[in-house]
Amino acid sequence: MQFSLNCTRRHVVQRLYRFTSKIAVDVDPTVISGLEQATLKPRKHPGIVKPNHLELPQQLGDTLKRIVGDHPVKKVLQDSQMLNSYIRSRHPPPTLAEIENKKKLIVEEVNAKMSLERLATLSEEEADRWKRKRELEINKRLSQRTYAWKPIEYGAYEAIVYAVARGAQEYAVLKRVLTELAQRDEHFKPRSYFDFGSGVGTGMWVASELWKENIFEYYNVDRSREMNELSELILRDGQENKQISLRNVFYRQFLPAIETKYDLIIISHTLFEMVDKAQREEVLLNLWRKCDGYMVIAEEGTRRGCELVNDARRFLLHIKDEELQGHTFAPRFDHSHKPGSLDSPDLSLKFIKCLRAKLIGARSAGTSSNFEMTIYSLKIHDVALNPISFHIVSFFPILYTTLRLLSSETYQSDFV
Incomplete structure (x- = not known):
């Protein structure tokens, strides 16, 4: 069998130029x-970065083995992979404007099938039949092209799957972020901790490692009662009758109405679970009023995750109430870029290696390593009046994320 390629050199050159960029x-x-x-030896120049990873402490790893209990390990791993894939592919709920715009385009597509001239020639019965068919086709296409968002409901088994699937990843992310925060602000010694969307308590694990002697209250809010119960069981090392080593740990399913101030507030992997932008802003404002130090917002490192985090950042920075004025502690960007545009470093991703299925003594199916790369997006807001300045280097987003991936974040800080 022979193949022929008919093109001129001019066409080839144009194609090459179209996809070529100079750096x-x-x-x-x-x-x-x-x-x-x-x-200076070439193999030790500053551009050489050794890959690193973060692992759960042995005690937490053993605890996760205990909470799996009699559940089949293979099934737990398979379900954890499915949960991870689903969470990484999530979108926020579509807005009414987005749905209306999609519907408008679909109506134009469907109407193009029946010209006005042909429609005028149809009988009354045929016209009614076409209208019914048209409405069905519009609704069908709209449902196919609109993201079917729904909140994730966690029961007792689903909470265990979440702990296995997400525990190591979220621990690694928050460990990197809060460790950098502690290094940047050595005088920050939080005495109170608040976690909205606390899940299985990964943020509390990290905070207690860094500031156990300083924190006198841990306040966790998660709408899933089973999640809260599992989080408390993990603090007891998987043994119901064992004493919790931390002081004053509280669990609630709703935000408290009391206006109590907290030194450190965490919102980690939670924004996707809110029904619309109005609810996200209401929660952010509520939490910001409670903040008396730092508020950390971390989300899944997808484009949609970055957009949600950046929307939260812009909302908090544009609060008009002078008593609620703050600033972005990290990352700090070049504000000459239009927020949210494709050439804006506002869309930033962070990469980190973390331990995964080894937690329960078995590897995930289809993988050859117990380590994986976790991607996350980050914002830290500070209520202090005097912002700290950092040197920012901006890249085109694709190049920016690629360089971050290659660096493995060994010496490049999350705060730059």
């Missing part, structure tokens, strides 16, 4: 000087 790289003069004078 200029400037090397630090001190690095060049060190290489030339042999004082």
Whole structure:
């Protein structure tokens, strides 16, 4: 069988130019000087970054093994993979404007099947039949093209699957973020901790590692009663009668009405569970009023996750009440870019390696490693009046995320 390709050189050159981009790289003069004078070995130059990873403490790993209990390990792993895939593919609920715009385009597509001239020639019965068929086709296409959002309901088994699937990932993300926060602000010693959408308590695990001697209250809010019960069981090392080592741990299913201030507030992997933008802003404002130190917003590292985090950031920065004025502690961006545009570094992703299925003594099906790369998006807001300045380097988003992935975040801080 023979194949032929009929094209001119001009067409080939145009195609090459269309997909070619030039990247200029400037090397630090001190690095060049060190290489030339042999004082710096090439394999140890500043651009070399060794991959790293974060693991759950052994005690937490053993606890997760206990809570799996008699459930089949293979099934738990399969369900955890399915849950991970579903969460990573999630979109926020579509707005009414988005639905109306889609419906308008679909109506135009369907109407194009029946011209006005042909419609005028139809009998009354045929016209009614076409209208019914038209409405069915419009609704069918609209349902196919509209994201079918619904909240995730967690029962007792689903909470265990979530702990296995997401525990190590969310622990690694918050460990990196809060460790950097502690390093950047050495004087920050939170005495109270608040976690909205606390899940199985991954944020509390990290906070208690960093500031156990300082924190006197842990307040966790999650609408799933089973999640709260599992979180408490994990604090008891999987043994119901064992004493909790932390002081003053509270669980609630709803936000408290009392206006109590908290030094550290966490909103991690929760924004996707809210029904609309109005509810997200109401919750953010409520939590911001309770904040007396730092508020950390972390979400899944997808484009939709980044958009939700950046929407939250813009909302908090544009609050007009002078008593609620704050600033973004990290990451801090070049504000000459239009927020949310494709060429804006506002859409930032972070990458980190974390331990996964080894938690329960078995590897995930179809994988050759117990480690995986977790992607997340991040914002930290500070109520302090004097913002801290950081040097920001902006890249085109695709190049930016690629460089972050290659660096494995060993020395590049989440705060830059």
